[in-house]
Amino acid sequence: MTTEPNRAGLAQPGRRRGLRALVAAQGVSSAGDGVFLAAAPLAAAAITRDPAAVAAVTAAEYAPWVVIAPLAGVYVDRWPKRTTMIVADLVRAAAVAVLAGLVALGSVSVAAIAVCAFIMVAGVAFHSAAAEAVVADLATEPDELHRTNGHLQSSYNAGRQLLGPPAGSLAFSTAPWLPFAGDAVSFAASAVLLRAVPSEAATRQPQGPHQSVWSALRAGAAYLAGHAQLRALAILTAVANLSANMVMGILVLFATDRAGLGISTAGYGLLLVALAVGGIAGGAVVSRIIRRWGPRTTMVAGLAAQGLSWLVLAATSSPVAAGAALAVAFAGVSVVSVCVVSARQTHTPPELLGRVISAFRVVGNGTSPIGALLGGLIAAEWGLRAPLVAAAVVAVAALTCVWTLRSLRQR
Incomplete structure (x- = not known):
């Protein structure tokens, strides 16, 4: 709708x-x-x-x-x-x-x-x-919507x-x-x-009488569950967050351990700078990418960038290559985030938007601590590079959600 x-x-x-x-x-x-x-x-x-x-x-x-x-x-x-x-x-x-x-x-x-x-x-x-x-x-x-959401994402990452x-x-x-x-x-x-x-x-x-809080919560959750595109996007967000937090949960160990990059704490700080710069850049250019490719292809590219970047990170011992991989990965995170937010705004009735956003976040963000914990468990069992490979597999799995989106119609 x-x-x-x-x-x-x-x-x-x-x-x-x-x-x-x-x-x-x-x-x-x-x-x-x-x-x-x-x-x-x-x-x-x-x-x-x-x-x-x-x-x-x-x-x-x-x-x-x-x-x-x-x-x-x-x-x-x-x-x-x-x-x-x-x-x-x-x-x-x-x-x-x-x-x-x-x-x-x-x-x-x-x-x-x-x-x-x-x-x-x-x-x-x-x-x-x-x-x-x-x-x-x-x-x-639509272009103004994507551009504004991109600027908001960039300002969020910058700050x-x-x-x-x-x-x-x-x-x-x-x-x-x-x-x-x-x-x-x-x-x-x-x-x-x-x-x-x-x-x-x-x-x-919103028009009409206020519902009880419980009824209002159920209305937002029911709309999300019943809307095929938004439901797929919520699952995609959950899977993508699972992937990203498998990396972030062990990144400091991977960066400073000899089995990983073996850099100093100051070097780790520079990796975080690279990550943030990538996120800012992704938000800055996403509206132009969407204008050229469309939202669905843009999301595919963003998820693919994340998956490939995790593999590069797993394979390298070079801090420079690792910083570049993190920048590309979080550019992809910003691009996907803007596409998801714009679709959520476009396909939700104004009077339900706040509740749908909240229900969406429960689904999409609920996997973040699980991803961090899972990354730690995998690293403890198979080493610090194993969670990066697993995160790449999970990021690619998120692409299956994109194929269920018949269209991401613009207003």
């Missing part, structure tokens, strides 16, 4: 300003996320060397995707979208500002860091679902993976409270930028 949101009363310049503001806000808040991801474990490790306590911070970051994201989808479909994004940013700014104060006063605990991490990711669940719905409203042409983590580590080494204070400023800045999003699109509400 293809739907066309009601854009009456929205002038083209206003829509374009809104999309630019959304991309800018994404870049700023993603940089803040990257700062927090680097600084939070460092702050926890400065308090205790208990691995279980430090791991609790990471667990707190995963938990909202299970307990908050489904509810976020329900309320994103009911609340004004622009207001939802701004409030999510302001709540995150307040939470991380409190944490900065606790760190500065020497009163911080691992529990406080974990609570803040939970609030941060819960905010992501609300903000990202609302942002995707706003893009679906504001992007009037969260390339700029944020080193900035967070450096700021923490300067003053432990500094990265958290800077993070609070980033979310406040994002909220200010979002005021440029046109309120007409941001406040569009």
Whole structure:
């Protein structure tokens, strides 16, 4: 089913300003996320060397995707979208500002860091679902939709993976409270930028009476399950995430162990830079690739790039070749992600989009921790290169989902 949101009363310049503001806000808040991801474990490790306590911070970051994201989808479909994004940013700014104060006063605990991490990711669940719905409203042409989603993907990778983590580590080494204070400023800045999003699109509400929360959740899940293309894309995302996290779960060991690349921790950081640059480049060019090849062929190319890159990584002992392989692989990840998001926006009714996004994420992202665990188990049994080969096989298996897509019609 293809739907066309009601854009009456929205002038083209206003829509374009809104999309630019959304991309800018994404870049700023993603940089803040990257700062927090680097600084939070460092702050926890400065308090205790208990691995279980430090791991609790990471667990707190995963938990909202299970307990908050489904509810976020329900309320994103009911609340004004622009207001939802701004409030999510302001709540995150307040939470991380409190944490900065606790760190500065020497009163911080691992529990406080974990609570803040939970609030941060819960905010992501609300903000990202609302942002995707706003893009679906504001992007009037298929090419504009793909281009905007590509820019959002690039700004996400630039902030969260390339700029944020080193900035967070450096700021923490300067003053432990500094990265958290800077993070609070980033979310406040994002909220200010979002005021440029046109309120007409941001406040569009679904028609008809509200369902109960449980009925609303079931409606979103039922639509996803009953739509052949979206169902196939959700399974594809799950398989692709399984593949990527089989690699990421053991990448630091593969990079620094003599059985792998045998490089220093600084060299490992450069590999992560290569990975981020590839993701940024993929998001920057994806709209042109889709325009030339179409969404389905573009997804095939992106998945094939991932599979081949994992094989190159498994076969090489050269850090340069490994960095190039990771760049190509995560360019493929960005390309596939943009195709999936654009299809999800195009084939979902506006009044269901938030709930379908949440249901989609439960399926698509639920395999990420499984992939990391599986990669570790395979490496323990057969060596550090074995998970890379297995990831290539899984990436190729994801291609079978593409063949079930009869078409990816554009609006």
